[in-house]
Amino acid sequence: MRAPIAVFALTVAAVAQQNPSTMKKIGTVDVRFQSYNVEMVEVTGGRFWKPYSSTAAAAPVASAGATPGGIDPSLFEQRKPIDLYNPKLRKLAAALGPAYVRVPGTWENTMYFQDLDATAPGATPEGFGGVLTRAQWKGVVDFSRAVDAKIVTSFATSAGTRDAAGVWTPAEARKFMAYDKSLGGNIAAAEFMNEPTFASAAGVPNGYDGTAYGRDFLVFQRFFREAAPRAILLGPGSVGEGIDMVVPGRLLPSKDLMAASGPNPVDAFSYHYYGSVSSRCSRLGAAGTTPDAALSEDWLRRTDTVEAFYAKLHDEYAPGKPIWLTETGQTACGGDRWASTFTDSFRYVDQMGSLARRGVQVIAHNTLAASDYALIDEATLMPRPNFWAALLWHRTMGTTVFDAGSAKAAKVHVYAQCMKGKGGGVTVVALNVDREAAQEIEIAGKSTRYTLTAPELMSRSVELNGKAMGLAANGDVPKLVGVSAAGGKVSLPAASISFFTVAGAGNSACR
Numbered sequence: 001m002r003a004p005i006a007v008f009a010l011t012v013a014a015v016a017q018q019n020p021s022t023m024k025k026i027g028t029v030d031v032r033f034q035s036y037n038v039e040m041v042e043v044t045g046g047r048f049w050k051p052y053s054s055t056a057a058a059a060p061v062a063s064a065g066a067t068p069g070g071i072d073p074s075l076f077e078q079r080k081p082i083d084l085y086n087p088k089l090r091k092l093a094a095a096l097g098p099a100y101v102r103v104p105g106t107w108e109n110t111m112y113f114q115d116l117d118a119t120a121p122g123a124t125p126e127g128f129g130g131v132l133t134r135a136q137w138k139g140v141v142d143f144s145r146a147v148d149a150k151i152v153t154s155f156a157t158s159a160g161t162r163d164a165a166g167v168w169t170p171a172e173a174r175k176f177m178a179y180d181k182s183l184g185g186n187i188a189a190a191e192f193m194n195e196p197t198f199a200s201a202a203g204v205p206n207g208y209d210g211t212a213y214g215r216d217f218l219v220f221q222r223f224f225r226e227a228a229p230r231a232i233l234l235g236p237g238s239v240g241e242g243i244d245m246v247v248p249g250r251l252l253p254s255k256d257l258m259a260a261s262g263p264n265p266v267d268a269f270s271y272h273y274y275g276s277v278s279s280r281c282s283r284l285g286a287a288g289t290t291p292d293a294a295l296s297e298d299w300l301r302r303t304d305t306v307e308a309f310y311a312k313l314h315d316e317y318a319p320g321k322p323i324w325l326t327e328t329g330q331t332a333c334g335g336d337r338w339a340s341t342f343t344d345s346f347r348y349v350d351q352m353g354s355l356a357r358r359g360v361q362v363i364a365h366n367t368l369a370a371s372d373y374a375l376i377d378e379a380t381l382m383p384r385p386n387f388w389a390a391l392l393w394h395r396t397m398g399t400t401v402f403d404a405g406s407a408k409a410a411k412v413h414v415y416a417q418c419m420k421g422k423g424g425g426v427t428v429v430a431l432n433v434d435r436e437a438a439q440e441i442e443i444a445g446k447s448t449r450y451t452l453t454a455p456e457l458m459s460r461s462v463e464l465n466g467k468a469m470g471l472a473a474n475g476d477v478p479k480l481v482g483v484s485a486a487g488g489k490v491s492l493p494a495a496s497i498s499f500f501t502v503a504g505a506g507n508s509a510c511r
Contacts, residue, residue, distance in 0.1 A: 019444040020426035020505040023402035023416055029356050030322075031399055032150065034390060035100035035364040036093075037327060038082065038143075040153075041107035042370050043136050044121070045081040047073075048107075049280065049334025049371040051378070075280045075333065081136060082369065084143035088381045088475045093368060095477040096375075096394050097148030102326055102364045103140055104154035104194045109202040111156050113137075113176040127160025129203065134179060141186045150188035152326065152364070154237065155220070157193040158203025166205040168216035170223035177227040189232035191270060191326065192220045197238040197252050210252055214260020221265065232267045237326055239272035242309030243302055245332070254310070258317040268322040268361070269314040274332035275302040275347070278372075281333040288331060291458060294343045295433040295495065300413070303328075303351045307358055322361040329366040335373025342385040342454035342462050344373075346431055349389050349497050353415030353429055356401045365390070385454065385462045388469050389497060392450055395480055396420055396427045396499050400509050404428065412439050412492065418510035419501050426505040432492035439492045447500040448482035453493055 041048045054077055083089070093101075110129030114122055121131035144151050155161075155173045163169050180186055193202050196213055205212070217235070224233055238254040258265065276289045293299045307325075314323050330339035330347060338344065352363055365386070369376040375387040383391075398418035405414060411434040419425030428447070432439045435457070454462050462469050465483050472478055485500065492498055 020416065020428060020502040021444065021507055023404060023426060023507060023509075025400055025509040026357065026403045027359050027401045028399050029401060030361040032098050032100045033356065033362055033399065034096065034352065034393055035102065035149070035152075035362055036096065036368040036375060037102045037105070037364050037366040038084075038140070038368050039105035039107065039366075039370060040103055040111055040132065041105060041130065042079070042082040042367070043084070043103060043140055044107075044111065044130050044132050045079060046107060046130050047076040047078055050075060050077040051334075051372055052337050072283065079370075084139040086381070089369060089376070090143065090146050091475055091477060092376055092381070092383060092387065093143070093147040093149065096390055099147075099149045100152045100188065100362060100364060101140075101144055101147070101149035101368070102152040104152070104191065106194055106198075106201045108154050109156060109194050110158040112160060113156075113172060113179070115175045115179060125160055127158055127162075127203075128156065129158065137176075137179065138183060141180070141183050144186060151186050152189045152191075152234070153187055154191040154194045157216070159205070162205070166212075168219055170219065173220075173223060174227065185228070187228055187231050189234050189268070190224060190228070191234045191237040192217055192224075194237060195239045195272060196236050196257055197240050197254055199252050200250065208252070210256025210260045213252065213257050214262070217257075217261045217265065221262075234268050234270040234324060234326065235261070235266040237270045237272060238310070239274070239327070239332075242306035243275070245274065245276060254313055258313060261317070266318055266321065268324050269310070269318040270324045270326045271306070271310040272327040273303055273306045273325055274329060275299060276331050278331040278333040278336045278339070288336065291338045291343050294338070294457075295346050295435060300347060300350050300433070303347075304354055304358065307355060307360065311358070323359060324362040324364075325355060325360050326362070326364050327366050328363060329373035331373070334371040337372065338458055339373040340377070340384045341458045341460055342452075343457045345385045345389040345452065345462070345497060346433060348386050349393065349429065350413055350431055352393060353413065356417065357403075357415065383469075383471065384460060385452075388462050388464070389452060391477065392452065392480060392499050393429075394420075396450070396501050397429070398427070398510065402426070402507075402509070412441060414441065418507070419503060419505070422501070422503050422510075424506045424508075424510050425501060425503040426507050426510060428500045428502065430492055430498045430500070432494060432496050432498075435495050437494055440489050441492065442489045443485070443487065443500055443502065445487045445502050445504055447485045447487070447502045449485040449490070449498060449500055450480060450482045451493065451496055451498040453496045457495055
């Protein structure tokens with residue numbers, strides 16, 4: 001359930017007066033709060049966002065479903081299926097467990113499930129844009145078990161799933177769910193289609209509207225609740241609303257979708273968030289953002305603006321249900337060139353802190369290891385700055401959320417949750433978004449400090465308490481070692497993100 005929240009424009013000094021021992025609980029988040037996406041097109045192989053570093057020429061479009069409608073095909077490149085058995089990838093993902101691994105995406109909307117033991121995909125049937133094999137889905141299941149990541153997905157909704165009248169049928173979904181059940185029934189949650197507000201990318205019939213969606217959703221709802229009675233039905237999984245953001249084609253308003261979905265439509269309300277589109281999609285006429293704006297209040301507050309938009313719909317159509325952010329990243333269209341630098345870690349950490357305060361239960365970052373907004377470089381499998389930020393969050397932040405005073409003051413943003421693995425302990429996160437000057441906060445009680453900085457904001461490497469972060473020689477994720485900090489005023493370096501674990505806080509909400 002969403003916690004009531006008020007954001008006050010207080011000074012840094014007012015923030016400094018907070019005491020971890022007496023902070024008030026305002027809510028909790030899912031134990032798998034911090035999660036990630038592995039796009040279905042990664043699993044199957046296919047055309048996904050071309051990294052800026054790539055020199056590959058644009059490959060011919062294989063079928064109508066190979067590229068989202070309205071977007072230039074030259075922005076994509078063909079890729080082989082991701083190796084979900086790669087030991088290094090598994091080590092990195094396991095370090096972020098427990099989590100949810102969401103395996104959907106625009107390409108999933110047109111994906112055909114090949115219900116055969118043959119490992120090579122056959123020809124793509126008419127009405128679909130790609131093929132998922134049994135072996136590939138088993139790879140997802142094996143990966144999820146190895147890294148402690150429960151599976152979230154969505155379903156194909158393109159022409160091949162529809163009857164002569166254009167109505168969605170569960171015939172194809174039933175084959176997929178039966179195979180997943182034969183592997184142990186691994187789907188923890190699912191949306192009907194990926195981003196139904198952007199329906200032109202779902203292969204749906206021309207003229208598709210809210211009424212048609214509601215008709216199809218009710219068919220899906222009955223099917224899914226019977227096929228996976230213990231799984232969470234998510235929806236609508238919308239994108240492109242709440243701020244000015246160009247989505248190719250006609251946008252179907254979420255209000256229309258939810259109004260047509262009947263009573264008690266979902267078990268948890270889901271939405272997607274991107275603050276803008278990347279430079280790849282600037283030709284669509286959308287205004288993007290820049291590295292200079294990455295630490296600005298306008299940029300960092302956009303996540304709250306969009307959450308507030310969807311929270312109103314949640315309160316109207318799914319009151320009392322959890323709210324999930326099932327896809328987010330630096331910008332849509334694969335991220336900007338600086339999405340893989342320390343600059344974006346401020347958006348990422350601030351987003352998690354702010355949305356936890358606002359009652360969002362799960363945040364799934366796009367992606368784990370594909371394109372420029374991924375946590376891990378897809379070519380080298382080396383962690384990017386956001387991976388290290390995610391790791392610090394994962395290892396220090398528990399599930400109980402506190403009111404840490406002003407969530408977003410002028411120069412320092414402060415959040416707090418119970419300390420992970422330490423009864424009574426509290427973790428305080430402080431982001432100094434001042435690029436030039438150090439700032440001070442005051443933390444009552446001794447703490448262990450973990451401060452992330454970088455030689456330059458645009459760096460693809462980060463330092464922890466002044467030492468470069470990296471994997472061990474054998475690829476293991478290292479133990480994070482903090483430094484002791486005495487109680488009282490502490491200095492936050494310019495453009496830094498600091499986690500303070502106060503093991504002796506003795507906060508009763510953390511026992």
